[in-house]
Amino acid sequence: TKSGGNAFHGDVFEFVRNRAFTTRNFFASEPDTLRRHQFGGTLGGAIVKNKLFFFTGYQQTIQKSDASKGVSFIPTPDMLRGDFTTITSPRCNGGRQVILPAPFVNNQVSPSLFSPAALKMTSYYGSTTDPCGQVGFTTNNSFDEQAGVAKVDWQVNTNHTAFLRYLVAHSSAPSSYTGSPLSILDAAPDNLVNSITLGETWVANASTVNTFRANFNRAAVNKTQVQVMTGRDLGINMTPPAVPNNIFITVSGALYSVGIQSFSASVPTQSWQLTDDVSLIRGSHQIQFGGNWIRPVQNALYVGTNGGNFSFSGQRTAIAAQGGQPAQPGLPMADFLLGLPASFSQSNGSVDAQRIHYVGFYVQDSFRVNSRLRLNVGIRWEPYLSAQFKNGRVTHFDRAKFDANIHSAIFPNAPAGVLYPGDDGFKTNNRAHNVRLNNFSPRIGLVWDPRGDGRMTVRASWGILPEMPHLLFYNGFGGVQPWGGGITVPAPIGGFDDPWRGHPGGNPYPLNLTSNYVFPINGGYMTVPLNLRPTYLQQWNLSIQRQLGANWLASVTYMGNNTTHMWAARQLNPSVFIPGTCGAGPCSTLGNAPARRTLTLANPTQGALINSLTELDDGATASYNGLLTSLQHRFANNFTVLANYTWSHCISDPVTTLLGGSYTKPDDRRFDRGNCGGIDIRHLVNISAAIESPRFNGRALRAIATG
Numbered sequence: 124t125k126s127g128g129n130a131f132h133g134d135v136f137e138f139v140r141n142r143a144f145t146t147r148n149f150f151a152s153e154p155d156t157l158r159r160h161q162f163g164g165t166l167g168g169a170i171v172k173n174k175l176f177f178f179t180g181y182q183q184t185i186q187k188s189d190a191s192k193g194v195s196f197i198p199t200p201d202m203l204r205g206d207f208t209t210i211t212s213p214r215c216n217g218g219r220q221v222i223l224p225a226p227f228v229n230n231q232v233s234p235s236l237f238s239p240a241a242l243k244m245t246s247y248y249g250s251t252t253d254p255c256g257q258v259g260f261t262t263n264n265s266f267d268e269q270a271g272v273a274k275v276d277w278q279v280n281t282n283h284t285a286f287l288r289y290l291v292a293h294s295s296a297p298s299s300y301t302g303s304p305l306s307i308l309d310a311a312p313d314n315l316v317n318s319i320t321l322g323e324t325w326v327a328n329a330s331t332v333n334t335f336r337a338n339f340n341r342a343a344v345n346k347t348q349v350q351v352m353t354g355r356d357l358g359i360n361m362t363p364p365a366v367p368n369n370i371f372i373t374v375s376g377a378l379y380s381v382g383i384q385s386f387s388a389s390v391p392t393q394s395w396q397l398t399d400d401v402s403l404i405r406g407s408h409q410i411q412f413g414g415n416w417i418r419p420v421q422n423a424l425y426v427g428t429n430g431g432n433f434s435f436s437g438q439r440t441a442i443a444a445q446g447g448q449p450a451q452p453g454l455p456m457a458d459f460l461l462g463l464p465a466s467f468s469q470s471n472g473s474v475d476a477q478r479i480h481y482v483g484f485y486v487q488d489s490f491r492v493n494s495r496l497r498l499n500v501g502i503r504w505e506p507y508l509s510a511q512f513k514n515g516r517v518t519h520f521d522r523a524k525f526d527a528n529i530h531s532a533i534f535p536n537a538p539a540g541v542l543y544p545g546d547d548g549f550k551t552n553n554r555a556h557n558v559r560l561n562n563f564s565p566r567i568g569l570v571w572d573p574r575g576d577g578r579m580t581v582r583a584s585w586g587i588l589p590e591m592p593h594l595l596f597y598n599g600f601g602g603v604q605p606w607g608g609g610i611t612v613p614a615p616i617g618g619f620d621d622p623w624r625g626h627p628g629g630n631p632y633p634l635n636l637t638s639n640y641v642f643p644i645n646g647g648y649m650t651v652p653l654n655l656r657p658t659y660l661q662q663w664n665l666s667i668q669r670q671l672g673a674n675w676l677a678s679v680t681y682m683g684n685n686t687t688h689m690w691a692a693r694q695l696n697p698s699v700f701i702p703g704t705c706g707a708g709p710c711s712t713l714g715n716a717p718a719r720r721t722l723t724l725a726n727p728t729q730g731a732l733i734n735s736l737t738e739l740d741d742g743a744t745a746s747y748n749g750l751l752t753s754l755q756h757r758f759a760n761n762f763t764v765l766a767n768y769t770w771s772h773c774i775s776d777p778v779t780t781l782l783g784g785s786y787t788k789p790d791d792r793r794f795d796r797g798n799c800g801g802i803d804i805r806h807l808v809n810i811s812a813a814i815e816s817p818r819f820n821g822r823a824l825r826a827i828a829t830g
Contacts, residue, residue, distance in 0.1 A: 125167070125180075125274070126167070126274060126276045126286070127169065127276065129173065129176075130168065130169075131166070131169075132166075132168065135162075135163070135164035137160075138160075138161040139159070139161075140157060140158065140159040140160075141157070141159075142154045145157070155188070156188045156189035157186070158186065158187045158188060159184070159185070160184070160185045161182070162183060163180065163181045163182030164181060165178070165179065165180040165181075166179050166180075175276070175278070176276045176278075177274065177275050178273070178274045179271070179272065180271065180272045181269070181270070181271045182270050183269045183270075184266075184267070184268040184269075186265060186266050187264070188264045189264075190262060190263060190301060191261060191262045191264055192259060192260075193259070193260050193261070194257055194258065194260075195258060195260065195305050195377060195378055196256040196257055196258070196377040196456070197251055197256050197377065197378045198245050198256060198456055198460060199251060199253070199255070199256045200250065203245070204234060205231055205232045205233055205234045206231050207223060207227065207454070207457060208230045208231065209254050209255070210256065210456065211223060211230045214255065215254070215255035221451070221453075222442065223440050223454060224453075227440075227457070237460045238459075238460065238619045238620055239358055240357040240358055241462050242460075243356070243357045243358060244352065244357055244380070245460075247352060248303060249303070256456070258303075258305075261301050261306060263306075264299075267294070267295055267296070268292070268294040269292070269293045269294075270290075270293075272288070272289070272290050272291075273289045274286060274287070274288040275287045282325065282326040283324070283325050285322065285323045285324075286322045288319070288320045289318070290319075291315075291316065291317050291318075292314075293314065294312065295311070295313045296312050297311055298347070298349045299311075299385075300349040300351070304352060304378075305379070307348070307349060307369070307381040307385045308385060309382060309384045310386060310388070311349075312344075312345070312346055313345045313346075314342070314343065314345065316341070316342045316343075317342075318339070319338070319339050320337070320338045321336070323335045330403060330404040330405065331401070332402045333399070334398075334400045334401075334402075335398070338394075338397075339393070339394070340392075340393060341391075342390075342391070344391070345388070345390075346386075346389075348381075348385050350367060350368070350369055351380075351381070352370055352372075352380050353370055354370045358620065359619065359621075359622070360617070360620065360623070360630075361469070361622060361630065361632070362630060362633060363430075364426065364632075365429070365471075365472070365633065366387075366424070366426045366429060367430075368386065368387070368428075368429055368430035369381045369386070369430055370430045371383070371386075371428045371430065372432075372435075373433070373434055373435065375436045376455060377459075378456075386425070386428070387426055388423070389423070389424045390421070390422075390423040390595075391421075391422050391423075392419065392420065392421045392594070393419075394418060394419040394420065395416075395418045396417045396418070397415065398414075398415040399413050399414060399415075400412075401413055407490050407491045408488055408489070409489045409490070410486070411485075411487050412486040412487070413484070414484040415481075415482075416480070416481065416482050417480075418478070418479075419478070420477075420478050421476065421477045421478075421594040421595070422474075422513075423473075423475040423476070423595070424474055425472060425473040425602075426472045427470050427472055427473060428468065428470055431468075432467065432469065433464045434464055434465050434466050435455050435458040435463070435464055436465040437453035437454050437458055438453060438458070439458045439463035439464075439614065440454055440457045440461070440463070441453035461618075462619035462620055463619070464614070464615060465613070465614060466611060466612065466613050467611070467615045467622040468609060468612065469609070470607055470609040472607075473601035473602040474514065474516065474601050474606070475512075475597070475598040475600070477510040477511065477512055477594045478511050478513060479510040479511065481508070482506060482508070483503060483504065483505040484503070485503040485504070487500065487501025487502075487566075488500055494572075495573070495575050496569065496571050497569065497570045497571075498567070498569050499568040499569070499584075500565075500566070500568075501565070501566050501567075502563060502564065503565075503566075504563050506558065506562055507558060507559040507562050507589075509554045509557075509559075510554065510597060511554055512544075512554070512600065513553070515545075516600055517543075517544060517554070518541055518542065518543060518600065518603055518648055518649060518650060519548070519549045520542070520650035520695065521542060521549075522540060522695075524539060524540040524548065525725070525729065527539075528726070532545075532546055532547070533545055533546055534605060534638060534640060535638065536642050537605070537642055538646070538729050538730075538732040539726065539729040555655075556651045556653050556654065557653050557655075562589060563587075564586070564587040564588065564659070565587060566585065566586030566587065567584065567585055567586070568583065568584035568585075568586075569581075569582070569583050570582050579667070579668065579669045580667070581666070582664070582665070582666045583663075583665045584663065584664055585661070585662070586661070586662055587659055587660070587661055587662075588659065588660045588661075588662060589657060589659045590657065590658035590659060592690070596782060597651075597782055598781070599649055599737070599781065599782045599783045602647070603648050603649055604647065604648065605634065605640045605642060606634075606636060607647070609646075609647060610643045628641065631643070643732070644734075645717060647734055649739075649782055650736065650737070650739070651739045652738070652739065652741065655739065655741055656741045657688060657741075658686065658687070658688050658689050658690060659686075659687055659688065660685070660687075663683050663684070664680060664681065665680070665681045666681070667680075673759070674757050674759045675754070675756050676755045676756075676757070677753070678751075678752070678753050680752075681748075681750055682750075682771075683746070683749070684747050685744065685746045685747075686745040686746070688742070689743035689744055689745055689775075689776060690739055690741055690743065690778065691739075691740045691742075691743040691776060691777045691778055691792060692738070692740065692783060692784050692785055693737070693789045693792070694735065694738075694789045695722075695736040695737070695738045696721050696722050696730075696733055696736040697720065697721060697785075698721075699720070699721060700719075701719060717731070737784065737785065739782055740792065743775075743776035743777060744775075745774065745775035746775075747773045747774075747799075748771065749771030751767060752767065752769075753766065753767035753768075754766050754767075758813070762812065762813065762815065763812065763813050765810070766808075766811075768806075768807070768808050768809075769804075769806070769807040770806060771803075771807075772803065773798065773799035773802055773803040774796065774797065775796065775797070775798075776792055776793065776795065777792065
């Protein structure tokens with residue numbers, strides 16, 4: 124916002140932090156290794172005196188620190204020879220002895236039974252001399268950030284000014300990779316943001332001012348990764364993903380192929396914005412009106428686990444309870460070397476291309492009713508137009524159509540009740556729900572001097588503030604069937620080396636997304652009510668201020684707000700608990716949870732195709748009420764004091780910032796209602812004071828103690 128003038132002015136600065144200037148934290152054994160170098164400068168002046176001016180600025184931050192250290196566990200040389208006696212001993216299991224079932228005999232097994240893929244993966248980690256397999260690793264920690272601004276101001280004439288401003292910012296960090304797959308914990312960010320704004324202010328006359336702004340923003344948010352290990356590298360019989368990616372393998376409590384936050388992504392966004400505001404003074408009225416239009420566009424690509432996802436948890440070498448003997452947990456690294464994953468899944472990645480038009484218009488009037496009372500009234504219209512999915516990758520679920528076994532005309536093999544854009548009952552022009560034009564936000568405020576002497580003021584206001592979701596809110600639609608293509612195979616018959624063997628239809632990748640696409644069982648879906656109600660906040664306050672004596676001011680303020688139609692997420696297809704015994708065991712177990720899901724119980728054939736079905740719930744609410752009291756003594760008699768006390772309470776239903784998940788009890792939102800997490804501070808006291816020391820006569824005392 125800073126501008127140049129007729130004279131040239133500038134500055135430079137530099138800030139350095141490193142161990143040479145840093146003392147040791149009291150609880151640390153040595154000073155931290157943070158090295159931070161921040162530098163930059165500004166320059167401004169005239170291009171044409173009294174007419175055209177410029178201003179520029181630049182700042183860069185370079186931060187580094189010594190590599191962070193971590194530990195994990197890998198197979199030991201004894202394990203690779205088939206001897207698991209040490210790794211199953213109490214020494215390596217928190218005092219618990221692990222007994223492994225067949226094919227193990229006395230916790231030993233022939234290495235010929237080991238998975239070739241597991242042995243190949245083990246070769247990426249080197250060896251360990253620790254009897255329990257512990258190894259250490261390090262990760263890189265550094266980043267670089269640059270930011271710059273350039274602005275030109277044009278004084279067209281005394282009543283007309285314009286400016287052009289360009290902002291740019293870039294930040295990046297190298298991969299955390301230091302040679303071991305264990306060090307690949309995070310993707311390497313590389314983000315570039317550009318913004319350009321054109322502004323104009325025109326004073327038509329002493330009572331009319333018009334302000335115009337045009338803006339364009341573009342953000343290229345990218346995350347890159349080091350490709351170290353793929354399914355093809357390990358010899359696994361699976362189709363390589365269309366976008367190259369590391370395979371994701373986790374062995375509980377031990378090694379992994381890469382970290383869950385390490386996958387690459389690209390989220391380019393851009394937006395255009397036009398704003399115009401007019402201010403008029405007509406008699407005792409100050410009237411303002413205007414409007415703005417914003418056009419955000421997002422094209423996001425998340426590769427996720429499109430390279431394959433294997434989980435080894437120890438369940439394949441666990442021993443079930445029998446003969447009065449308790450169950451015995453297995454050993455995840457034994458499952459891993461034998462090539463017995465608890466589950467395997469693969470996805471098609473996620474593409475999220477959304478566009479939205481935001482339009483808002485307002486008018487307000489501030490006017491004096493009489494010498495003691497001033498009112499401010501206004502109204503804003505913001506039609507909720509909702510985001511459009513460029514490629515139509517959005518779904519809707521209709522329970523009535525599910526019960527009637529009605530299928531989509533776009534994808535006839537989709538589960539009953541699941542609709543796609545263009546289907547009967549889901550013609551929303553590639554939106555998740557219908558638009559809502561009737562979205563008005565009135566507001567009113569007043570200032571009242573009860574006695575007319577200027578020593579007491581009463582202020583009150585109330586207004587409705589609408590809320591708009593960010594474009595990433597609906598990005599979960601990019602991962603649902605069929606385009607997300609996520610398919611999970613529990614305990615695959617073909618094991619680690621051939622996970623699609625035995626799967627109905629074999630390996631489905633690459634996906635053939637025609638109208639005849641065969642939908643897998645246990646697919647994930649999302650839905651939004653067609654007549655979704657947007658969130659809005661009602662906010663109000665009442666304050667009384669009273670001057671006491673010549674220098675004291677006391678005030679009491681009540682503040683409150685209530686959020687209506689707050690968005691939460693709930694599960695429409697939860698597993699239903701069935702009490703009692705069915706046959707030889709309980710009716711409800713973890714193993715039969717899919718068969719107990721709501722839709723499967725209603726229609727076993729179609730319900731089996733749906734696992735998770737998340738619905739956006741627009742019925743949540745939240746409220747805040749607070750009482751603020753303050754006492755202030757303005758600077759007089761060599762001191763000033765400001766003291767305030769706030770007593771408040773915030774209560775909220777569950778809320779979601781991304782469509783997905785569910786509150787605890789899908790049929791009872793209020794079960795999770797409670798105090799607002801992290802912000803419900805009931806009592807808050809602040810007291811500040813300043814005292815000016817007297818002016819002493821003595822030169823030495825005056826230099827030391829006089830302010």
